[in-house]
Amino acid sequence: MKYEEIVHRCFRCGYCKLTSDYTDFNCPAYRKFRFETYSPGGRMWLIRAWLNNEIKNSERFQDILFSCATCANCVEHCVFVFSEDLVNIFIAAREEMVNKGIIPPAVRDYLKNIRINGNPYKEPQDERGKWADGTSVETYKDQDYLFYVGCVGSYDERAKKIARVVGNLLLEAGISIGILGDKEKCDGNEVRALGEAGLFQFLAEENIAYFKELGVKRIITLDPHAFNAFKNDYPGLGGEFEVYHYTQILAPLIKSKKIPLAEYKAKITFHDPCYLGRHNGEYDAPRKILGAIPGVEMVEMEQNRENAFCCGGGGGNFFTDILGGGEDSPNRIRVQGALDTGAQIIAVACPQCAKMMEDAIKSEELDDRLEVLDVAEIVSRALS
Amino acid sequence: MTDITQALAEIVGEGYVSDQPEEAYFYARDPGLMPAHEPDYVVVPKTAEEIQKVVRLANRDKIPIVPMGAGMALTGLVIPLKGGIVIDMKRMTGILAINEKARLVIVEGGISQGLLKAYLEKNYPKLRHSIPDSPATATIAANVMIHGQGRLSQQYGFNSDMVAGLEVVLPSGEICKIGSCSISPDWFSKGAPMPDLSGLFLGWFGATGIITKVALKLYPKKKMRDVEIFITDMEEIVPDIVHELTYTEMVEDITVFAQPLPMIFRDNHHITIFFTGDTDTELEFKRKMVWDALDRFIKSKDGGFMGVPPVMKPTLLDSPQRSVTRFADVKKGGGFEYSGPIILVEKYPECSRKIRELAEKYDLGYSGMARIIGRGHCMMYGFAFTFNRADPDMMERTRKALHEVSEYALEAGGVFWKPTVNEQKMALDKMDPNTRNLMGMIKKNIDPNGIMNPGNWEVN
Known part of the structure; x- marks a missing residue:
């Protein structure tokens, strides 16, 4: 297994599951299950035991490995020099399990759907670009930017609305964008996170080849997950592009008043997406956007920025739901954290987070007290 | 699911009991060098009442019980030497009361050093506790249980000297208050001016009871x-x-x-x-x-x-x-x-x-x-x-x-701190015989079935 030479170095001290100021446990799987085995240290020790044939690849072992949301809280807070590789180690272990074909059924189904249908929803490829119907967003030809939407933004009803708002905003701000429509393929971020390295490479190489064929130089993503794959994983496969999350494009446009905003009175808290924040260090762009809207009062949740608590949707859990369900599910904990701020709106910058938070609001019966809006939707409401 | 697993699930909830090999593997070890011993069950209770029920079940069926905080003693004190039930305390993280003027806090038995530190810094910036240099996940209760030391030990002694009251679940299942809280609503002394019964629990590594609440003395925190x-x-x-x-x-x-x-x-x-x-x-x-x-x-x-x-x-x-x-x-x-x-x-x-x-x-x-x-x-x-x-x-x-x-x-005249089982035996061998007999009497009377962290402080 890749990283095998590191696995024994975990001291299981537990710093990995806390925030930097120790306010609370911040590992979503540990918060949900509360056995040490579901913490990063637990995984490290169990992976070693599995490699040494001291435990078997059981259903529970699979749950333990695949409930990791790859949120990188452990990477942020582990005190050892190998901290950078913690999520990579968990993914490498998943890769071993995928290679042996012994994985949870939900993971198997997700990967199968990507392989067969090109998306996890089993939807036809020719409907991938339908989200843009009724907008002025055009197919990519030679525009300045490729606007890459991803599987969730292309097929999920809630996420499609966000995609439309972002697309329209970019156009209204004069940004030259084009989409791939029914030619867009899965970016593979979750495929990689779920351990299907071969399928990920296939998807990435196809995307890279197609982007190059079209002459794409710059990409704006709707989804931080795609942003992460393009920015961090594609270059190793020959895909060197300028990659931006849409908030990174909007923030300077708003600052320079190219997107003029009117007053929009609201108390808002921002939930950092793990693949924008911890994985890529972008904490400021969404806050700059929201902070620039007249009338908006920004309040931070106790766990924010590098200490943000994951919604539980990362690492493929958005699709497999291994981590979901129950009062202690991460999204419900996160929504309670938002409620504590007194905010009326939870701002998100990720369609997966948006769905996770909305589900949690329903479960917590907070519909009349909290609303989930993407940063772009809030900007759209504030357009003068 | 075995009968015991089922019974434990009825107490703590199905999601918080395990008899699976993964938990058995992990909870059989600590990060130190002691040999592994697997538990039969691991439970993660939320309340003292749940612990009480688990203990009563264990006492009835003579199943060993080992309470565990973060397991950072490194000397194997939470390794279940004779199997049984490991009780992972870390869902009990409540800060139940704080008296700012008297500089006292009452916490649940699974709260970590880090959580208390963060809470005090945010809410009571002029108060602090004696934080040890063990990882921030180490729990308050386990630290006083092992007579830990911390940042304030040079001034105020062992961290266990800073205890101002305890709640413990006895091996028979009774929930027992120790110190001023046994006769007063206020938790300010673990013993004085009455007989100090905290000594029946502190330093015993769970062999006489499970600490479910700790009142802790806090101290001025300078800027x-x-x-x-x-x-x-x-x-x-x-x-x-x-x-x-x-x-x-x-x-x-x-x-x-x-x-x-x-x-x-x-x-x-x-x-x-x-x-x-x-x-x-x-x-x-x-x-x-x-x-x-x-x-x-x-x-x-x-x-x-x-x-x-x-x-x-x-x-x-x-x-x-x-x-x-x-x-x-x-x-x-x-x-x-x-x-x-x-x-x-x-x-x-x-x-x-x-x-x-x-x-x-x-x-x-x-x-x-x-x-x-x-x-x-x-x-x-x-x-x-x-x-x-x-x-x-x-x-x-x-x-x-x-x-x-x-x-x-x-x-050299030293006394072991958080001794391994072997060190405990060495200490007992060297101990004044009358003192050893007293320890034996205490253990036998308080835990006649020998279910509490067996193997530790066993006087033969």
Whole structure:
């Protein structure tokens, strides 16, 4: 297994599951299950035991490995020099399990759907670009930017609305964008996170080849997950592009008043997406956007920025739901954290987070007290 | 699902009980060197009442029970030597009451040092507790249970001396209050002026009961904190230096470390002196008192203050010091263990020589680290060795070195801190027979079925 030479170095001290100021446990799987085995240290020790044939690849072992949301809280807070590789180690272990074909059924189904249908929803490829119907967003030809939407933004009803708002905003701000429509393929971020390295490479190489064929130089993503794959994983496969999350494009446009905003009175808290924040260090762009809207009062949740608590949707859990369900599910904990701020709106910058938070609001019966809006939707409401 | 698993699930909820191999593997071990013993069940309760029910079930069926915090003692105290039920306490993280004026807090038995620290910093910035340098996940209850030490131990003694009341679940299942809280709504004393029954539980490692609530004394937290390091290459004068420092009553905490790596530390003893103040004037006054106290050692050229580099200060002032945990990876192997006898400060020179001798004999990486307890009344001297978990030979050499430390510590007049089971046996063998019999009587009467952390403090 890749990283095998590191696995024994975990001291299981537990710093990995806390925030930097120790306010609370911040590992979503540990918060949900509360056995040490579901913490990063637990995984490290169990992976070693599995490699040494001291435990078997059981259903529970699979749950333990695949409930990791790859949120990188452990990477942020582990005190050892190998901290950078913690999520990579968990993914490498998943890769071993995928290679042996012994994985949870939900993971198997997700990967199968990507392989067969090109998306996890089993939807036809020719409907991938339908989200843009009724907008002025055009197919990519030679525009300045490729606007890459991803599987969730292309097929999920809630996420499609966000995609439309972002697309329209970019156009209204004069940004030259084009989409791939029914030619867009899965970016593979979750495929990689779920351990299907071969399928990920296939998807990435196809995307890279197609982007190059079209002459794409710059990409704006709707989804931080795609942003992460393009920015961090594609270059190793020959895909060197300028990659931006849409908030990174909007923030300077708003600052320079190219997107003029009117007053929009609201108390808002921002939930950092793990693949924008911890994985890529972008904490400021969404806050700059929201902070620039007249009338908006920004309040931070106790766990924010590098200490943000994951919604539980990362690492493929958005699709497999291994981590979901129950009062202690991460999204419900996160929504309670938002409620504590007194905010009326939870701002998100990720369609997966948006769905996770909305589900949690329903479960917590907070519909009349909290609303989930993407940063772009809030900007759209504030357009003068 | 077995009958016991089913019964436990009915108590704590199905999601919080496991009889699976994964939990059995993990909870069979701690990060130290003790042999693994698998539990039959692991439960993660939420309330004292759930623990009460688990204990009653265990007592009825004579199933061993081992309470566990973060499992960071490193000496195997939460390894279930005879199987049974491990009770992971870390869902019980409530801060139940705080009295700001009386500087007291009541917490549940699974709250971590880190959580309490964060809570106090945010809500009561003038209050602090004596935080140890174990990882921030270490729990308050387990730390007082093992008579831990922390940042305030030089001033106020063992962390267990700072307990102001306990709630415990007895082996029979009764929930029992210890201290002033047994007759008053206020938790301010663990014993005095009545008989101090906390001694029936503190230091027993769960062999007499499970702590479900702790009242803890808090102390003033000054706005500023600073550190100075006094260096000497003469181990013989370290006790004198400590004596002078403790006399000033100006110091928050005193630790001493000596280690061969990195090179900057080699051949020296680093007396690390922490002090606090609300104003620059207060801080500088204390600094001056400290410097004046050690002036004679400077004049005799036996030592001097080291300029603490700015990059080093945050590491030293970190609380808990995460750098202590990093020692585990010095050999790129994720392991360290130490034997930390409580011993007179005057024994520092021979402890220091002993650790060097053992490190050389067994070819091990080491760090000798002492924390002063009380105004020089004693110290914890940590004979710490780092090892590579993937190197069985190095692990065995570390075991041997630690065994020699144990023998040495007893001979030198020390008393084991958080002793391994073997050290407990050694201590009981050396103990005054009447004292040993008293311990045996206590254990037999309080836990007649011998279900509580069996193997620990067993008097035959």
